Amino acid sequence: MRAKLADFGLPVLSVIVFLAASGMVFLYAPREVTMGDVQRIFYFHVASAWVGFFGFLVTFCGSAVYLARGAHGARAWDILALASAEVGLAFITMTVLTGMLWAKPVWGVYWIWEPRLTISAVQWLLYVAYVMLRGSLDNPERGARFAAVYGIAAFMTVPLSWFAIRWWRTIHPQLFSGGEMAITPPMLATLLVSLIAFTVLYMALLRARMQLERERDHLAAARAAKE
Template sequence: MKDKVNSILLIILIFTMLTNLYLIFYYAPLEKVMGVVQKIFYFHVASAWIGFLALAVVFASNILYLRCGRKKWSQLSLASAEIGVVFISIVLITGPLWAKPVWNTWWTWDPRLTTTLILWFMYVAYLILHGGREKNEKRERLAAVYGIIAFINVPLVFFSIRWWRTIHPVVISTSGISITGEMLFTLLFSLATFTLLYVYLLKTRCRGIKLAYKIDLLKERIGGY
């Protein structure tokens, strides 16, 4: 039954991703100032959204793990953290690709960029601390506490453009990005598509982690005889 659900989800995901690419490159008009490079905007913003969503799941699942001690919450936090790091990496890659032709620089120590880079390092450290498949409850609890504390940087990244002087536009408007109804629809569709992608990746990765954990337990039992 689970395989059937995953297959249906994958088919829906492929359809939405193809539709999303059509909307980005054909339906949405060119931005009047930035031109074709603005198309990166849809991938950049959607990746940031998924990065934040994934890290929010890490935060919530770590709280549940510390509360009840069930292994599934630790596995969920690990899977979501891995996905979150991947999407934050995409943000850090697409950002400079967008910035160079628009701001004439690959990188600047802008508050949004700096806090995002720090966020990436913090969750890479979380993955290292978690230990992956190692069945060490003390280490997993320590990682859970760290994962909860690390989430403080997520709202810091989000509000950085409002709290400090930054080259990032605070709002999507004529003062930042001139956006039309077609652009807004494409952006919202991109957010929905990436969310569906996150759900599929999370389900797939959680299943992989659980299977790996069961295999390790089986090896231990066989080795004990």
């Protein structure tokens, strides 16, 4: 009963919070003076980046626990790592695409090979490779071990991306500068609601993706029992 409620409730809740966040972005948040309406991309762009990073952190933790516990009895952590990488990749894909759509009217070009964007491109490719790798390895146990090591190594792109705009000369805007936020309180409220919306969406997608993997395990076990 509780599982059925979560199956239905989480997706419905994610749609409601997503609509509320969209309403705040377009009706509540003030129009930014320099960039105009194109600045409204920022709220969902930042929220999807943070949730994508969180997704990769979950993959990192799931992979570490899987390796620490050994293959036996740790399949749940492997499923968590795999599902979170796929969902996190969707969020980072949104971040990269909408970043390009913001950059064109503001910078005059869709893409510049500056540190933050270069690391984002490398990160996106690494996690695309992770998802493709998971689908192509024949030996599930060895594949899961290899993917766990890969998931830990690929996570290094998250702190690199976070600090890229602080360590190197870059034209990417900084939200936090010298301990202060570069936005007004209504903008901050809109960003926080957007962050909640994307977190609920992440949880709904993660849950569905984990259920898929468990059902695949049931199918594999049923086939093995038949043979």
